[in-house]
Amino acid sequence: MNLLRTTWARLGALATAVFVAVLIPSAAWAASDTGSMVIEAARRRRGTGFGLIGLLCCLVVVGGIVLAVLLIMRGRRGGRR
Incomplete structure (x- = not known):
């Protein structure tokens, strides 16, 4: 059960990191004038x-x-054994 909880916590941290690192800057870029020109093109x-x-x-x-x-x-x- 502890392994499942640890794995779930790591996956949650990974998903949060991906969201913060990729989606938030992309949304900010798309909201700028340059982003709107690229989207229109x-x-x-x-x-x-x-x-x-x-x-x-x-x-x-x-x-x-x-x-x-x-x-x-x-x-x-391999390191645990």
Whole structure:
């Protein structure tokens, strides 16, 4: 039960850190004049969205995050024995 509580606390801290580090500055940037110009330009642009390069970039980033979490978890597990 203690492991579950610790894991839940770490996931909550991670989610809070991601929210503070990514979403709040993004919202502040989008509220500025520069952000509104970029958003307006994106609305006018017609295309397929991310495209193949954006999809590959997203997959590489997600894969890197998963790999980092797995390596951290493996290191913690190996140190206890």
